Amino acid sequence: MVWSGHRPATPDTLPVISRSATHAHILYAFGHGHLGLTQGPTTGKLVGDLLSGRDPPIPLEPYTIERFSAAGRTTSL
16 A cells, blocks of 8 residues: 555644634544554544543644634744
8 A cells, every 4th residue: 555645744743632612513633644544543442431531641732723823822833
């Protein structure tokens, strides 16, 4: 199998795992770059926790989509 195309990645190299700020039923889980195969199962577990109303075992604040908004940015990227 030959890979074709870009892998979605974020400027800070962390994936996005969070709810949409405008639609509570939309969850984001993307941006793993070249680590999608290894990080995918963990992300799936975290998304499952969010969908089931369980508290994830780790804090998800570092992975929110809001970190890229002007209001959520504490440092420049």
